[in-house]
Amino acid sequence: MNICVFCSAADLDDRYTRPAREFAGLIGKGGHTLVWGGSDSGLMKVMADGVQEAGGRLVGVSVEFLAHKARPGADEMVITRDLAERKAQLLARADGFVIMVGGSGTLDEATEILELRKHGLHTKPVVLLNTAGFYDGLKQQFQRMEAEGFLPLPLTELVFFAEEGVGAIAYLEEQSGLVPPVVQG
Known part of the structure; x- marks a missing residue:
């Protein structure tokens, strides 16, 4: 599976980097590919x-004005x-998305x-990874949007x-059909 991760290129403290390393290991060990912004800095x-250390592949998608920060040694790098x-x-290269901690980008x-x-312009699964409660406020805002009728589909x-x-990772794999859903009964 090609997992696109949106996250910060800033250097962050251990409460964000430790869980990111763990998540990256899950991607790599699962035989998945990381599709990301291509930067060789920060998160x-x-x-x-x-991901690379755990045996996964890297597909970077950078932009011309940030090409000088692109990671050397990625399996593929698009500018x-x-x-x-x-x-x-x-969007085109991903099978699913994970939104990690980050800024305005x-x-x-x-x-x-x-x-x-x-x-309905894509049906790929989207996960908001709420590391250390970073997105608690955004989650609350989404819940309010849903409650007040601003979302045309359930949150x-x-x-x-x-x-x-x-x-x-479990959600992405289940949604992509890589593992059977858990049947509750």
């Missing part, structure tokens, strides 16, 4: 290092003209992928909220 580097083309390439990517899903059909990487 993006932590993810790429972890796009602008951010719109970058997002289109990330991460939110831009996340809201676009969610908007496209909301309108559970738009995005899955995971507190840890193991939950994120």
